[in-house]
Structure formats: structure tokens, C-alpha cells
Amino acid sequence: MTAPIRSAQGGAPAGVEHRNRGPAGQISGYNVGYLDENTKRMIRRALLKAVAIPGHQVPFGSREMPLPYGWGTGGIQVTAAVIGPGDTLKVIDQGADDTTNAVSIRRFFAKVAGVATTERTAAASIIQTRHRIPETPLREGQVLVYQVPMPEPLFRLEPRVAETKRMHALADYSLMHVKLYEDIARHGHIATSYNYPVMVGGRYLMSPSPIPSFDNPKMHRMPALQLFGAGREKRIYAVPPYTDVRSLDFEDHPFEPIRADAACALCGSRESYLDEVVTDDAGGRMFVCSDTDYCTTRQAGREAAE
Amino acid sequence: MSAALLEATGLSLRYGPVAALDDVALSIWPGEVVAIVGESGSGKTTLLRVLSGLLRPDAGEVLYRDPAGAAHAVQAMPEAAMRRLHRTDWGFVHQNPRDGLRLGVSAGGNIGERLMATGARHYGAIRAEAVEWLQRVEIDPARIDGLPRTFSGGMQQRLQIARTLVTHPRLVFMDEPTGGLDVSVQARLLDLIRALVADLGLAVLLVTHDIAAARLLAHRMLVMRQGRVVEEGLTDRVLDDPQHEYTQLLVASVLAA
């Protein structure tokens, strides 16, 4: 199954690093997708297991990647293991395609996997994301790869890893409800606004990664495959298409996605998740869509209509 | 009409050359308070841990009867069933409230945990139940959002009891529940336990070295020494007409004090 390492083309002198671009825009000297085939196989096995047990954290042998922990080492390995030449990759960071991190990862895969990239949600086959789910609904056949800093949802409540594993094994999640109870007792409402815990398939408690709770409902019965990679913590988990994903709540304090009560200053959307942008030192601020693709598409549509 | 809630036979457990339990048998019936007394190292806490499934004996069997009347071997119970049992039909009150409470969680959250573990998902109802239980254990309901670490030792122990009893267990294990408390605080706690036990018809297995506490609370008593039950029977008979040499010594020491 080992793909041939594409040899250097062109007139690079011997001894020079094989960093030249290959025929498909890919640099030479690296295996497709940067990781070697054995590593990809190991990650794919973990992914298969993760898909088979929705919401369950599967350990994997996380590799050193050419970017620091916390920058998406987990997501990048998952993407590397599933990406193929025919894929089109979109990378977002907090919803934006144009941040340093998103741009770097996109260029990285363009180089090491020779894939096409896009900023358009609808055009992407793989979307790697940090902290958001795109506003445009995902469809069957798409893969959403989340970068996860801390995969264990019980981490702050139960410091013993062995005990959290036992709690997962026994589906013993009362502690998480105790945390939500404490939230309501202290703040009058569930004060968790991101990384809001969910139950997957009615069985496993799962951290959705630090996406805003606004995005939680999008996970429920999503047609796309959702994969989660935590590089530092060496865990992979997944939500297969059309799986139930429920945000924990109380009957009398139902889960409510939190959204700023405003319209996007650029596209006017009242449905999308908004970032607050401070515009000057005089307290001036505005709200704009966090999903840049969604926002520009809407702006273009409005201009075309005018 | 009724059957024993818990029945143990032939329990033995050795720690190297030391016999912590030596062929111990015991049964407890619904609504019965049974005290296990004896000096430190006599095996009473070990017995409590074996009976409650926290420790596996070398030999012997513990049978638990569920509310439907079916008997289960405690040592053969899957861990998930054991956990469920420990937060529904059973309760465990530890000597040190730190072992039985979540110190970083409010009093209300501590009481509510067992309810939430058994499926309660209505915040208002959980809170109302917590208020009621705070009152029952004589803690000002205004402290419902206070953290246990701001409570006195006696309050912490009463909170632990509320947290344990909130799901109306039928059998509660108590390991020296008044140990480490001031005498005046002990008296109040003992009386509270006595009243709750009578009101709720609880069966309690009480480990204590406090003979006065055992006399006040227990219907029956087992005296343990070096891993063996040397004497057992009605509390007042064991204390007023002790037969075994060790029991006589135990009773004489208490009365002299």
C-alpha cells in the first residue's frame, strides 16, 4: 500500500534538499500527506474504531508534526491520514479561512499532498477546523476534522484519568450534570458557552472541542463525517453521519445556543455566529460573521441582487 | 414476609500472617440497625468493606437481596451494577466527610449528585429536594450554594448523610460516622442518625468503637476481635450481660471511663 515517494524533478543540483514542486504542485522528498504510510495506517485504524464506537476516545501514536502543540497537530494528522489526491481541502480557524493558522495548514497540505484547496464550504471534501462548524450545512461525503486541545470532557471534574475511563466505560456521567447544576446555581443559567458537553448516540459523553455552544445543534444528525484529533493528548474520536448528538441540559433549563443579539455588520445575517470586533479606543465595536466564507458569499449575493 | 437484605457466610480475609476476617457470618434485615464494635485492628472496617463489595474476601460469600426479592452474590456483581447499587439501594457514610463529599461542589450539588446519577434532570426538583434534605439534617437551607469546605466538621458529616440518604437507600453502611468530632457534635449527629433511621426504616450496618453510640442506635450488635465475631445478639443483652471475656473487658472499660 506504500505510495511511491515522488522523486525530485527538474534541475535541482544533487545535495540540495528536495523541496521542489512535483508535477501536481507537490514538493518532493515527502510522502503524500507528510506522514509515512505505516503511521497513516495506524491512524486510520484508530479512526475506524472511533467511527465504530461513536464518541469513544481511541488512543493513537501521535507523531511530532512541523507545528507546535495547540496549533492543530491532532487535526493535521487526521487530515493527513484521510486525504487523497482527489480531495479539496478547506481549513478554518475560528471560522476564518484567512488567519495565519488556517492559511499555513492549507498551504502545508497543498505542498505535501498536492491537493486542491478552497475557501468555499460547499466545494470542500475535507474541512479541517479549529473552534467552529461552518454555517453552510454540510452534506454527505464531506469530512469535518476538528482540532481538539483536550478530548476528555470530564477533565476538569475528575483529575484521575483511570477514573474518567471507568466513568466512560460505565456511562456514569452524573458528575457532568453536577457541573451544569453548579453553573445554574451560581449564574442562574448554564454558563458554559463553548466546549459544551454532548452525549453521542445516547452512550458516550464527548467534548465537541472548543466550538461555541451555538454550533452544537449542527453536530446532531449531521450528514457529514466528523473526526476529532487531539495531538498532545494522543486521542482520536468520531461522530459518524446521522448520529444523535445531544447537548446535556435540564428539563427546566433546556440547552440554548448562545449568540450575540445583533446582525452582521457586513452581510446583515441574523442567523450566523458573530464575532465582536472592537473598532477604536472609544468603545466602538461591531459584530461580524465568524464564518468568512458564509459572510462573503452573502455579501456577493447581495451585491449581485442590487 | 421479608428476607434478609444482606447475608454473609464464611468470610475470611488474610493480610499476610494476619487474619483480618476469620470465618465471619452476618445478616441484616430491613429496618435493622446492626453495630459492629471492637478495638482498632479487630477487622470491623475490613468487614464493612467486604460486605459493601469494596473489598474481595479470600473465602466466603455475601448475598444481597434487591427490592424485587432476587438475591445477588455481591462479589460476582459487575462493576456497573455495583456502582448503581451503591447510589440507589445502598449508601456508604465515611468516617471522614472528605472521602464522601465533593469539597469543590456546593452543598446542593453534593446532595443532587445521587439524584442526577439516577436520572433526575429537573433542576428545580433537584434543588427542592436538596433544600428539604438540608433541613432534615439541620443545615440552614441558605447554605445550599456554600462549599463544604466552608462547613464545620459536624455540618460536613450531616451533609454527607443527606447526600447518601437522598435516594432513599434501604441499606446504609456507616464507618465510624462520629469519629473525629467533638463530643457535643457527636451527640447531635447520633440523634440525627437515630431519628432518620427510624423515620425512613433504614437498615444500617454501623462500625464503631463507641459503645454508647452503639447502645443508642443499634438493635443488634456484633463484637469483633482479631477478625472473629466473639459475641453477638441484642444490643442491650450484649452490653448488660456480656458472655465473652473480651466483651466484658470492653464493657467494663467503657463504664469505668
Add this chain to the structure above:
Amino acid sequence: MNWALRTEGLGKGFTLHLQGGTHIPVLRGVELEVRPGECVALAGASGAGKSTLMRCLYGNYGAGEGRILLRHRHAVVDLAAADARLVREVRRDTLGYVSQFLRVIPRVPTLDIVAEPLAARGLPQEPARARAAALLARLNLPARLHGLPPATFSGGEQQRVNLARGFAPHYPVLLLDEPTASLDAGNRAVVIGLIEEAKRSGAAIIGIFHDTEVRDQVADRLFEVTPMQAAA
């Protein structure tokens, strides 16, 4: 066999392990039979074993030998051989005991102490408290004391609480250990009345009465408890 309680060859001794295993025999071959509606007073010199016999009959002391037969729920029970759970059941339904001293339970109000044995038999709280209050009133314990724990009461007041607790459930067999020891004349008369009523309703009563005046009024006959020599 028209008896409520009967002993056969009842014997009791104490082995004092802490004093070199000395054995002190106290009772031997006690044959006592009490009929319903009858009051038997235990007689004998001080130290003859009257209190020991009473405690054996209540199960507080374990019988060394012989049988203690009681009619409990239409069956005959041998209290000497009964296990702890059966003894508890007999004490709840059949056998009452008024000791000389009240064992005070901290913080429990007087009214609840008296109502407790009624509640244990399943009587709802309100009627149980009502009966307790009526009995306490009859024993001249003022209502203002009913809500207080009896720890601070005088000896006479505590004894009346004890009496109310013993008489409230109408036990078929009632043991009375010096029931009038610290009572004034007026309350002695109340107790005599209570004993007479219990007899009329068919209770078998066994008592130790140092007060011969009371004894002569309530006892139908005496039962002599004879002292045993330590060497015997």
C-alpha cells in the same frame, strides 16, 4: 394451659472473666406461671435475684438454662432460645418493661419518647401522640413539659415518663421494676389505677414492689425468689 407467661427450670448465673472466671449462680429452677389478668409480685430479700429474674424475663439477660414461654401472636415462643430479631418483635408487640430508670435519649421530646412504642407498632403519629399526651396528663406531667426532652426532669418526672411509655401500648405481658419508687402519694394512686385497668383488660403483670402498700393493693399473689449460695 391458661397462662400468658411461664418459666420452666429457669436458671441464671454470671461468669466474671475479668475476676479469674468466678462463677456466680443467681437463679436456679425458677418455675413461674402468670395468667392473663393476674398480677404477681416478686418477693425475696435484697440480692435474692428479683431484678435478675425480671431482666431474664425481658431478654435483657440471657437465660442460662430452662425456658421462658410467652404467648406471642397466637403462638408460644421460648424467649430463652429466641434470636435477637424475634426478641425485638416480642418486645414490640407482647412484652413491656418499665425499669426504675429512664434511659434518656438526647434531644427527643417527652411526648415522642412515650409515643415511640406505639409508632413502632404502626400507629400513625397523631393518634400515637394523642394517646401519649393523655397518659402523661393522667400521670400529672404538665403539658408544657411534653415538648421537652426529659434529661433535665426530676427523678419522679422521669419515672412517670417511663410509666407512660410502658403503659401506653397495652402489652399483654408487662414487667414493672419498682414502678412507684420515686412517686408521691397522688401519682402512686394513678399507677395503681393503671395497673388495675391493665389487669382488667387481660394483661399479665409481674412486678417488684418495695412499697408494700402498693403491692398489697395490686398483687394477686407473691412469688418467692430464694437466694442461692455462691457455693451452691
